[in-house]
Amino acid sequence: MTFTSIPVIDVTALIVGADERDAVVDELGRAAREVGFAQIIGHGIDRTLIDELKGAAERFFAESDDTKMSVYIGNSTNHRGYVPAGEEVFAGATPDHKEAYDLSIDLPADDPDYLAGNPLLGPNQWPTLDNFAGPVTAYYDAIFGLGRVILRAFAETLGEPADLFDRFVTTPPAQLRMIHYPHDPSADDRPGIGAHTDYEVFTLLLPTAPGLQVVNAEGTWIDVPYRDDAFVLNIGDLLEIWTNGTFTATSHRVRKVAEERYSFPLFFNVDYDTWVEPLDRFVGEDGPRYDGVRAGEHLFAQTAQSFVYLRRRLADGEIALPDNARPLYSLGREAQRSAPAV
Ligand SMILES: O=C(O)CCC(=O)C(=O)O
């Protein structure tokens, strides 16, 4: 099955619990099976939250390198903070032309998982910048709430009870990344972000400009048209595994930007220890196409292979990959076969 455009789905009925709910669930299911991507409108997220998040990002990235590096992600043991240009390198590719600030569910400093050395859980590393943590947290809570609604719709479209996955969502390592793609007309033609799949359940992305592209089964890169009223929804590795490949974690990339761009992906995830393997209803006579993974270990294994500071910790023996760590980009298979990562 191939596609040449990205479906736009109005999810108002899911938010307000209207009669058309079943039709929206079906549309989401079709998009997840056939495309792996959709644009979500009618999501009900307040415009003010979005504007204040963008404002916080603009003010943070305008700070000096020294100030931003005071919250360098490599200072943390739980992968929170500033990601300078060149820190994240996708396999074999040139470094992306971007910088980021990474946060996730903000647990207290005495959180037992954090104290026990969990590599993804614990507190955020907030910058000392006025009016930053407040708006960012407000956005995080709102977009995470939308994620819970979408998760239920996915469970339903899989023919399962709507609350199938809810019990796995208590304190998940669900990252929000604030990404800044500077515009440098004189720079080499480098991608903003190299081709990849996302490592979690699904992603809800807020961009500020065009640039995102997804690959179809024929290997053609399709532009995701920019809309300022939509979130881009895409399937991540864990839903591909759970559905034994019925849903596809479609590869995507950001081409060299034509203007300064920000984007804010919320990677909706399940709890660190959640065991994810193909659900029985998707496993035919040939057996499962995927080995199971632990959600947090999968995310950490992928992250540790692509961030320079974690690759150094791996090389120094300070940390280790989980035994069953998958190599980078082993999912979203059909797409990868016809359009290898650049
Ligand atoms: O900036 C974008 O539009 C996409 C970002 C992305 O794919 C990611 O961070 O995983």
Ligand SMILES: [Fe+2]
């Ligand atoms: Fe992505």
